[in-house]
Every structure is written in C-alpha cells, then in structure tokens.
Amino acid sequence: MTWILRSGLAAALMLAAGPAIAHHGWGGQEEAVTTLSGTVVQGVSLAGPHATMKIKVGNDVWDLTLAPPARTASAGLKEGLIPVGATVMVRGNRNLDHNRHEMKCIYIKQGANEYHVYPDRE
Amino acid sequence: MHLAPIFRWLEHSWLGVFTRSLGVWSYGVINLAHIIGITLLFGSILILDLRMLGAWRQVPLAVLSRPTTTMAQIGFVLAVSSGIPMLTVKTTDYIGNPFLLIKFPAIALALINVWLVHRTAAWRAHRQRDLQPAEQRRLAQGAAVSLTFWLTAITSGRMIGYW
Numbered sequence: 001m002t003w004i005l006r007s008g009l010a011a012a013l014m015l016a017a018g019p020a021i022a023h024h025g026w027g028g029q030e031e032a033v034t035t036l037s038g039t040v041v042q043g044v045s046l047a048g049p050h051a052t053m054k055i056k057v058g059n060d061v062w063d064l065t066l067a068p069p070a071r072t073a074s075a076g077l078k079e080g081l082i083p084v085g086a087t088v089m090v091r092g093n094r095n096l097d098h099n100r101h102e103m104k105c106i107y108i109k110q111g112a113n114e115y116h117v118y119p120d121r122e
Numbered sequence: 123m124h125l126a127p128i129f130r131w132l133e134h135s136w137l138g139v140f141t142r143s144l145g146v147w148s149y150g151v152i153n154l155a156h157i158i159g160i161t162l163l164f165g166s167i168l169i170l171d172l173r174m175l176g177a178w179r180q181v182p183l184a185v186l187s188r189p190t191t192t193m194a195q196i197g198f199v200l201a202v203s204s205g206i207p208m209l210t211v212k213t214t215d216y217i218g219n220p221f222l223l224i225k226f227p228a229i230a231l232a233l234i235n236v237w238l239v240h241r242t243a244a245w246r247a248h249r250q251r252d253l254q255p256a257e258q259r260r261l262a263q264g265a266a267v268s269l270t271f272w273l274t275a276i277t278s279g280r281m282i283g284y285w
Contacts, residue, residue, distance in 0.1 A: 046146050047141070047148075048149050070146040
C-alpha cells in the first residue's frame with residue numbers, strides 16, 4: 001500500500017507543479033510594444049479578472065485586455081468614459097499568435113485624455 | 123452540442139448583470155471565496171482518501187470520516203456558489219475553452235463516485251465495526267478514483283484562465 005501512496009503523491013505533486021510553471025498574463029504576448037489606432041466597438045468593462053474593451057482596426061476587431069479592474073480604475077479609466085465609436089490610440093503587447101487579434105494594453109489615449117494602466121511596463 | 127447560446131444566456135442573465143455591477147474588487151473577492159471553497163473541499167477529501175488508501179492506519183477511519191465529509195460539503199457549496207457568479211461575468215469568453223469541457227464532466231464523475239462509495243457496504247459499516255480486507259480494498263479503489271477526478275477538475279479549472 002505504501003508504494004501506491006508514494007507514487008500517488010508523486011503524481012499529485014507533478015500535476016500541481018504544472019500550473020506553477022505557466023505564468024498568467026504576459027507569457028503569451030510579444031516583447032515588442034505595438035501601437036494601434038481604431039474605433040471603440042465595446043467600451044471599457046471593469047468586471048472580471050481584467051478590465052477589457054474592444055476596438056476596430058481596419059476590418060479587425062481587437063480584444064484589449066487592460067489591468068485588473070481596481071488598477072484600471074485608479075489609472076483614471078472608468079466604465080462609460082470612452083464612448084462607443086470614439087477614436088483611440090493604444091499601446092501594448094500583442095498576442096504571439098498573430099491570428100488572434102488580442103493585446104494586453106499598457107497605455108490608452110483618447111483625444112487629450114491619457115490612461116497609463118501599466119506605467120511600469122512602458 | 124452547441125454551448126454558445128447557453129453561454130450567451132448565462133452572461134445576460136440577471137445574475138451576470140448583478141455580478142458585473144458589484145464594483146472593481148468584486149471579482150477578486152468572489153475568486154477568493156472560490157479558492158477557499160476548493161481548499162476546504164480538496165484538503166478534506168485528500169485526508170480522507172489517503173486514509174482509505176492506507177495512510178495513518180493508527181487513526182480510525184470512523185474518526186476521520188465525519189469531519190472530513192462535513193468540511194468537504196461546506197467547501198463544495200462555497201465553491202459552487204462562488205463559481206456560478208464568476209462564470210456569468212463574461213461567459214462568452216469561455217466559448218471554445220477546452221478546459222471547461224474537462225472540468226465540469228470531471229466534477230460530475232467525482233460526485234457520482236461519492237454516491238457510489240457512500241452506498242457500498244464498506245462505507246455503511248465503517249462506523250460500526252472494523253472492515254474486512256476486501257472492504258478496505260473497495261474503499262481504496264473509491265479513494266483512488268476520487269483523487270483522480272477531483273485533481274482533474276482542479277487542474278482543468280485552473281487552466282481555464284490560461285487558455
């Protein structure tokens with residue numbers, strides 16, 4: 001019985017180590033910072049693990065992931081501040097998979113308003 | 123089976139609208155409740171299953187089984203009641219997420235296993251008398267199945283966010 005226990009524990013530890021290796025967030029993003037300009041199709045949402053918004057660049061709709069809600073809000077970016085249809089300029093790290101129009105945003109500018117959601121990443 | 127319409131319905135349900143309106147810290151707090159629920163559930167199950175697999179034989183199973191099953195039930199209720207609102211926040215984000223399709227069947231199988239173990243002669247007798255070797259083996263099998271399914275559920279659940 002002890003060998004069953006020992007091997008079971010070893011297997012459990014290996015399973016548990018998997019999640020620790022995968023790092024949430026920037027792991028799947030490019031190192032290079034990309035700048036995009038587009039129109040807002042879905043305004044800032046402060047619900048969920050990260051704030052999000054969607055913008056249209058050319059014919060593509062981009063999923064933008066911002067900082068966690070509290071941090072995004074403290075950067076001055078609240079829900080409803082940037083209306084749908086507004087033109088925005090964003091900087092961030094796009095997904096390593098270029099078929100996915102997804103970007104983790106560092107900075108957002110709308111008109112004269114600037115939001116530095118991840119100032120330490122610029 | 124097309125899950126997308128169900129996911130859209132869940133996201134637009136009153137619970138989704140309500141959960142999204144709770145403020146910038148709400149997701150983190152609900153997530154915290156979910157983690158506490160999982161730790162209670164899995165921590166208790168791990169102790170009970172390892173005992174049924176042969177660890178700590180000096181501790182009678184009858185002594186361990188009640189507190190661990192009670193705490194696992196409390197953990198399960200906490201995990202479900204925080205997990206459902208979390209799922210409604212942005213349900214459509216999970217369309218095509220394979221880990222969701224592993225997690226929920228794994229939970230269903232784990233619960234079926236709980237039901238099967240609890241209706242064995244061995245489980246029903248373990249508080250009254252010492253168990254025969256065959257009965258101990260039956261409980262050890264149930265414990266091995268239990269650890270497999272709960273670990274699968276936890277692993278795939280954690281991976282949902284990394285897809």
